[in-house]
Amino acid sequence: MKLPKLFKNKYAWSLLAFAIWLTFIDQNNLITQVQYRMELSKLEDEQRFYQQEIKKIKEDLNELESNPKSLEKFAREKYFMKKENEELFVLIEE
Secondary structure, X not given: OOOOHHHHOHHHHHHHHHHHHHHHHOOOOHHHHXXXXXXXXXXXXXXXXXHHHHHHHHHHHHHHHHXXXXXXXXXXXXXXXXXXXXXXXXXXXX
């Protein structure tokens, strides 16, 4: 039986073994690299989300510091604060 020249070449076998090693066996194999890329993408998405949230919060803080009416509104809505002569009713939906 005649084998093709490629199967007789020791360099081809070495290259094949090296490719298998890098793809499946090595600590930094191809599968792990794909998982790392997916994780990195997820973390970058989270980073963008939190940066947007920080920007919104800074805008709200600036508004609260510059406008007394917005500060009063914030205190009433978030902390249920009231004036001395007012009554406060909190409705909770079930």
